[in-house]
Amino acid sequence: MRAFPSPSANVILEAFLNQFRSISGIEIAVIIEILNYEACRQLSQMFLAVIFFHSSEYVLAVAVHGRSKEYWWISNFGLLMVIIGEIIRKMAIITAGQSFTHLIKVHHEESHKLITHGVYRFMRHPSYCGFFVWSVGTQVMLCNPLSTIVFALVVWRFFAKRIPYEEYFLRRFFGSEYEIYAQYVPSGVPFVK
Known part of the structure; x- marks a missing residue:
């Protein structure tokens, strides 16, 4: 052995x-x-x-x-974005508790609850918002304008496709309760309804 x-x-x-x-x-x-x-x-x-x-x-x-000390403020702003993005994402995960999952649920489970308190009062998908801010912030921190734009576009496109798919199931699970919630609370990802 x-x-x-x-x-x-x-x-x-x-x-x-x-x-x-x-x-x-x-x-x-x-x-x-x-x-x-x-x-x-x-x-x-x-x-x-x-x-x-x-x-x-x-x-x-x-x-x-x-x-170069010339761009220190841009790098520090990127670091601030990384920290804020991470805090938003962790707050979303902690607030949702057992209802949070990395996989989109296609079947309603008894433990799956609609979370509308905490950070979810301000945005429907705070975890996605946090990841978006974090990922773009990493490139801003590196003072890399090309990667910043590419990261922003790629991550935005991913969430622009994922959010409608996920919300289709949330509407099926929670009906009018989710419709009312979605009507008044933004998604949290820019230009994604």
Whole structure:
């Protein structure tokens, strides 16, 4: 059996294996080795990709624009956008609680409630608004006008298609209650009704 990096992980694994020795004739140790190796490999690949792609973007921005103090206020404004966008998105997730999901629900569940309080009083899709502000803010922070425009267009187009699709189901789930809510509260994404 392959040794794990920490002794405590080996102890936990051994205790687990002693309780559940086999599943349909396949040793659990073999399954855990495969899953553990695959999980570690995929996780390390993800971290390396994030480090490479994000750090290369910042290095390129510094190489092209330099460390000019001339545009510090634009970069700081972008940072402010990132912070505000993140706060709006987190407030939306916390306020919605169990009703929040990353997937559009196509079937109404009992736990699914129409949330109209908190940040949802001001916009119907605060999570989308927060992500839009955050994503554009990352590019403003880098003082990259071309990427700012491209990010804004791509993210806006995504939400311009997603919001009507999601609202079709919200209208089916909540009927006139959602119609009245949508009539008085904006979507939160510019130019999306």
